[in-house]
Amino acid sequence: xxxxxxxxxxxxxxxxxxxxxxxxxxxxxxxxxxxxxxxxxxxxxxxxxxxxxxxxxxxxxxxxxxxxxxxxxxxxxxxxxxxxxxxxxxxxxxxxxxxxxxxxxxxxxxxxxxxxxxxxxxxxxxxxxxxxxxxxxxxxxxxxxxxxxxxxxxxxxxxxxxx
Amino acid sequence: xxxxxxxxxxxxxxxxxxxxxxxxxxxxxxxxxxxxxxxxxxxxxxxxxxxxxxxxxxxxxxxxxxxxxxxxxxxxxxxxxxxxxxxxxxxxxxxxxxxxxxxxxxxxxxxxxxxxxxxxxxxxxxxxxxxxxxxxxxxxxxxxxxxxxxxxxxxxxxxxxxxxxxxxxxxxxxxxxxxxxxxxxxxxxxxxxxxxxxxxxxxxxxxxxxxxxxxxxxxxxxxxxxxxxxxxxxxxxxxxxxxxxxxxxxxxxxxxxxxxxxxxxxxxxxxxxxxxxxxxxxxxxxxxxxxxxxxxxxxxxxxxxxxxxxxxxxxxxxxxxxxxxxxxxxxxxxxxxxxxxxxxxxxxxxxxxxxxxxxxxxxxxxxxxxxxxxxxxxxxxxxxxxxxxxxxxxxxxxxxxxxxxxxxxxxxxxxxxxxxxxxxxxxxxxxxxxxxxxxxxxxxxxxxxxxxxxxxxxxxxxxxxxxxxxxxxxxxxxxxxxxxxxxxxxxxxxxxxxxxxxxxxxxxxxxxxxxxxxxxxxxxxxxxxxxxxxxxxxxxxxxxxxxxxxxxxxxxxxxxxxxxxxxxxxxxxxxxxxxxxxxxxxxxxxxxxxxx
Numbered sequence: 001x002x003x004x005x006x007x008x009x010x011x012x013x014x015x016x017x018x019x020x021x022x023x024x025x026x027x028x029x030x031x032x033x034x035x036x037x038x039x040x041x042x043x044x045x046x047x048x049x050x051x052x053x054x055x056x057x058x059x060x061x062x063x064x065x066x067x068x069x070x071x072x073x074x075x076x077x078x079x080x081x082x083x084x085x086x087x088x089x090x091x092x093x094x095x096x097x098x099x100x101x102x103x104x105x106x107x108x109x110x111x112x113x114x115x116x117x118x119x120x121x122x123x124x125x126x127x128x129x130x131x132x133x134x135x136x137x138x139x140x141x142x143x144x145x146x147x148x149x150x151x152x153x154x155x156x157x158x159x160x161x162x163x
Numbered sequence: 164x165x166x167x168x169x170x171x172x173x174x175x176x177x178x179x180x181x182x183x184x185x186x187x188x189x190x191x192x193x194x195x196x197x198x199x200x201x202x203x204x205x206x207x208x209x210x211x212x213x214x215x216x217x218x219x220x221x222x223x224x225x226x227x228x229x230x231x232x233x234x235x236x237x238x239x240x241x242x243x244x245x246x247x248x249x250x251x252x253x254x255x256x257x258x259x260x261x262x263x264x265x266x267x268x269x270x271x272x273x274x275x276x277x278x279x280x281x282x283x284x285x286x287x288x289x290x291x292x293x294x295x296x297x298x299x300x301x302x303x304x305x306x307x308x309x310x311x312x313x314x315x316x317x318x319x320x321x322x323x324x325x326x327x328x329x330x331x332x333x334x335x336x337x338x339x340x341x342x343x344x345x346x347x348x349x350x351x352x353x354x355x356x357x358x359x360x361x362x363x364x365x366x367x368x369x370x371x372x373x374x375x376x377x378x379x380x381x382x383x384x385x386x387x388x389x390x391x392x393x394x395x396x397x398x399x400x401x402x403x404x405x406x407x408x409x410x411x412x413x414x415x416x417x418x419x420x421x422x423x424x425x426x427x428x429x430x431x432x433x434x435x436x437x438x439x440x441x442x443x444x445x446x447x448x449x450x451x452x453x454x455x456x457x458x459x460x461x462x463x464x465x466x467x468x469x470x471x472x473x474x475x476x477x478x479x480x481x482x483x484x485x486x487x488x489x490x491x492x493x494x495x496x497x498x499x500x501x502x503x504x505x506x507x508x509x510x511x512x513x514x515x516x517x518x519x520x521x522x523x524x525x526x527x528x529x530x531x532x533x534x535x536x537x538x539x540x541x542x543x544x545x546x547x548x549x550x551x552x553x554x555x556x557x558x559x560x561x562x563x564x565x566x567x568x569x570x571x572x573x574x575x576x577x578x579x580x581x582x583x584x585x586x587x588x589x590x591x592x593x594x595x596x597x598x599x600x601x602x603x604x605x606x607x608x609x610x611x612x613x614x615x616x617x618x619x620x621x622x623x624x625x626x627x628x629x630x631x632x633x634x635x636x637x638x639x640x641x642x643x644x645x646x647x648x649x650x651x652x653x654x655x656x657x658x659x660x661x662x663x664x665x666x667x668x669x670x671x672x673x674x675x676x677x678x679x680x681x682x683x684x685x686x687x688x689x690x691x692x693x694x695x696x697x698x699x700x701x702x703x704x705x706x707x708x709x710x711x712x713x714x715x716x717x718x719x720x721x722x723x724x725x726x727x728x729x730x731x732x733x734x735x736x737x738x739x740x741x742x743x744x745x746x747x748x749x750x751x752x753x754x755x756x757x758x759x
Contacts, residue, residue, distance in 0.1 A: 002430035003348070005330040036360040040331070040352040052430070055331065055352050071359040075330030077430065162430070 001044070002052045004161040005075050009068060009101060010082030011093040012061025015114040018144035019082065020058050023154050038072050045158035052158045068097070070104040077161035079105070080153075081136070082112040085120045095132060108160050111136040112153060117143040234420055237437035274468065282464025287311055289463075305381055308340070309399070318400030319448035321382065323410075324351050325417065325438060326393040327428055331355030334392070334435040337442040354395060358386065387411055389418045391425045396445060406447045413441050481511045489514060491534050499552035500524025504544075512538040521548035523556050549598030557596045558604070565589055568609060576605035582612045622675070629671045632664050633745045636681070641707055641741040645690065648702040650710045658707070661743065662714035669717065672747055679747040681716070683707050685725040688738045693728055701725025707741045 008016045017039070024043040037060040044053045057076070059068050073079065079101060083094035098109060111133065133139045138156055142149035205212070225231040247254050258265075287293040300310035322338040324347060333351035358374045365372040377384040385402060387394045387410050394414040396402075417438055418425070424434050485508055492506060492514075500521030507515045520527060520543050527541055548554075555572050562570050568579030568589065581589060586609060593599050639661055641654055650658065665681050672679040685704030687696040704723035712718045729738040 001433075003330075003332045003432050004430045005332065005352075036357060038356045038360075040349055040356060042349055042352075053348070055348065057331075057352070057356070069359065069363055071363055072356065074359070075327070075332075077330075 002050055002162060003055060004052055004077040004158070005055045005057060006157055006161055007057045007059055007073055007076045007079040008082060009059050009079060009097050010061065010112075011084075011090045011097070014061075014082045014084040014087075014090050014094075015144045016061070016082045017058055019112070019114060019142060019150060019153075020056055022144050022147055022150045024056060037069055043154065045155055047155060048159050048162070050162050052162055054154065054158055054161070068100070070101075073101060073105045073107075076105060076107050078108050078110070078137075078157055080110045080112055080157060082114050084115050085113050085141075086115050086118050088121075098135065108137040108163075109135075110153065110157055110160065111139040113139065113141045114144060116141045116148055117146045230416060230419065233416055233441060236440055240437075278461050278464035278468045280464070281467045282461030285463035285467065309381070317449040318398050318402050318406065320396050320398040320402075320406065320446050322347075322397045323442045323445045324354070324393075324395040324397075325435065325442060326351045326355060326395060327425070328355065328358075328388065328391055328393050330428075330430075332428075332430065332432060334432050335438050335442060337439060337446060339446050339448075351395075354384070354386070355393070358393070385410065387414045389414060391428075392418060394445075400449075403449060406449075409447060410445055413445050417441055478511065485512055485514060485538070488534060488539065492516065492531070492539075495530065495534075498525055498530045499550040500548040501527070501530055502546075502548075514539045515542065516540070517542045517544070519544050519546040521546060521550070521553050523553050523560070524548065547597050549601070551598075551602070554596060554598040554602060558593060558599065558602075561589065561592050561596070570604075574605065575602055576608055578608045580610040580612050582614060586611050625671050625675055629668065629675060629677075629747075632668045632671070633747075636661060636664050636668070636743050636745050639743050641703075643703055643739045643741070645688070645739060646699070648699055648706055650706055655710070658710045659714050662711050662716045665711070665716050665720075665745070668745055668747075669720065676750045677747045678750055679745055680720045680722055681711075682744045682746060683711075683721060683723040684742040684744065685723065686729045686738050686740055686742065687725075687727065689728045689730050697725060697727035699725070700727050703741050 008020060010016050020041055024041040039058045041056045041058065042053055043056065044051060057072055059072055081094050081098045081101070084090040094111070098111075101109065137160055140149050140153040140156070142153055144150065221231050285293075287296065296310055296314060297307055300307045303310065319339065321340065322336060324336045325334040326332070327334055331352040331354075333348040336347045336351075357377075361374045362372055373388060374386055376386065382397055382399045383402070385396045385398065385407065387396075392414065394410055394417070396410055398406075421435065421438070489506055489508060492503070501524050502519045503516065504519055505515070505517040509515050516539050518527060518541065522545060527543060528536075531539070531541075555570075558570050559572075562568055565579070565581060565585065568577055568581060570577055577589075589609075590606065593604070639657065641650070641657065665679075668679050668681075683704045685700035685702070685707070687700045687703075689696070701723075702725070704725045708718070708721050708723035711721055731738050
């Protein structure tokens with residue numbers, strides 16, 4: 001079995017930690033996010049060709065006052081950028097984070113549009129959406145509340161990290 | 164290519180390049196064209212070259228830094244594993260001669276270890292010191308084993324982690340206690356994150372601060388790093404410099420030996436399993452108190468061990484006793500009338516014995532008198548034995564009632580004399596004995612004694628005869644023709660018989676203390692005159708009386724009476740008769756009534 005490090009990035013409040021909680025078992029509490037800016041969980045994904053244990057680094061929410069620690073991205077086989085389709089600002093913030101991450105790693109990335117259980121309040125132009133989606137390896141619509149798309153996303157993330 | 168390089172180097176040398184460039188140029192001039200030839204020559208002779216020097220080279224390298232055995236050890240282990248798997252039979256043949264010694268040694272080491280550990284356990288648990296430690300451990304909120312370790316050792320390295328620095332992946336871990344393995348991979352990743360956090364938070368210009376030690380109340384983490392890996396040792400106590408140095412050396416060895424694996428690491432941690440022996444070498448501990456350093460006699464462990472051996476011996480002896488007794492019972496000489504149906508060992512010192520016993524056989528307790536039956540439970544059922552000795556015993560028992568008869572068992576004969584009735588009774592009783600018929604006892608010498616019985620004096624006989632005679636007389640009847648009353652000649656014999664019978668009655672009555680009289684009743688038919696017929700019947704009765712007296716009957720006891728006509732339907736001749744009836748009385752009763 002392989003062991004791969006993957007990182008979850010995104011603005012504050014988009015549901016990164018909730019997404020991970022839907023999927024994994026952890027031993028460390030969420031307080032580590034606020035104390036050192038990262039919390040680590042693990043999950044074995046076995047329904048792919050090579051079973052893989054994902055070490056999921058949940059990085060604290062990033063905003064204009066506080067960027068993420070690029071050191072945490074070191075060695076990541078893939079990473080995820082999460083945004084919230086009920087909040088317009090999270091869209092642009094996610095793009096900024098992605099561009100910032102690209103400066104420190106060339107690992108593949110997945111775009112997550114979270115809170116799919118809520119009605120979309122963001123109005124995007126179609127060409128805008130296509131352009132952004134094209135930058136990522138894949139785009140998933142997920143709901144941490146209902147679990148929609150979460151398992152598929154992590155399975156794809158595991159496949160991506162082993163390619 | 165070589166000539167181009169030579170000309171380039173020459174240009175650089177000509178242009179006053181640096182010393183290195185000049186050296187390179189010189190080298191190229193001297194060896195440039197020969198470089199390939201030299202390499203080819205070396206290549207063709209490399210086998211001989213290596214063959215000639217490999218032993219020395221290995222020896223020298225091993226002496227230098229000891230890495231040869233570290234590199235070879237995992238290869239040898241894998242090789243042995245594969246060989247055993249593919250050549251199992253050969254290995255069995257190789258190892259078979261030494262297995263006995265190995266087992267003996269192993270058992271000896273096991274026993275020593277067991278005694279030591281038991282001694283330690285008892286010393287730590289059941290002594291004053293042990294109890295104190297338990298209280299202290301409870302107060303501190305740590306496990307007793309950890310507290311013992313902290314009291315026993317100056318330091319003890321509990322667990323070692325080998326971590327890939329860049330990804331935080333746990334490459335391998337070893338622990339002194341298997342319980343420390345939980346979620347080691349998450350801990351490793353968090354340690355990496357914390358190290359990154361510290362490096363980032365306390366950056367001094369471009370110099371990154373490295374996290375060396377994380378200290379808590381109960382344990383300490385020592386972090387040693389190279390650019391690619393981190394070795395983290397979790398220990399308690401105060402680590403000696405020697406132990407720290409050992410960790411550093413191990414880290415460097417791993418870095419050196421697994422350089423290419425680390426360089427190309429893509430998440431496959433299985434390739435680092437072979438660091439097991441290197442990491443296990445880091446699980447160092449150093450004992451604390453001087454008295455534990457010397458070898459002391461493990462008294463408690465020895466006592467426990469001796470106790471266990473004694474219990475096992477006792478148990479084994481008990482089992483031996485049980486099976487010995489079972490064998491003894493099975494080998495007992497057969498007792499007549501006793502048959503063993505089942506004998507089972509129910510448990511330790513518990514035997515169940517089921518027997519069938521004839522009532523005339525010897526008691527079971529006597530039969531088993533030579534055996535310790537304290538843990539034998541006997542279930543006894545009755546049965547009827549046809550064993551010869553039992554049958555003979557039963558015959559003897561019957562003989563007790565017949566002291567005049569002797570049973571000779573050797574000849575199978577009954578000898579003696581018995582009255583007929585007794586003889587028959589004895590033989591009947593003997594026939595009821597099961598198995599008697601098979602013995603074919605000879606009864607030819609069992610004589611019969613016939614006894615004459617004079618019943619004449621017997622009251623019962625007399626009584627019966629008396630009644631019988633009365634009945635005979637009552638049946639007698641003398642018939643007369645019409646108008647006739649004389650006794651005919653042909654009737655005299657009947658008269659004589661009547662007289663004789665009445666005389667007998669008189670005689671017997673006397674012996675029975677009775678008085679008896681004969682009533683002679685004359686009767687006539689209804690033809691003619693009734694008064695005439697009355698007189699006629701009377702005359703008839705008197706004539707018969709006279710005839711009886713003449714025959715010898717006592718006249719005083721004869722009473723004749725005529726009753727006249729008897730009217731009887733049918734044959735009237737039947738009424739022209741004289742009838743007889745005997746009356747008697749008990750004289751004793753008469754006397755008693757008279758007295759009263």
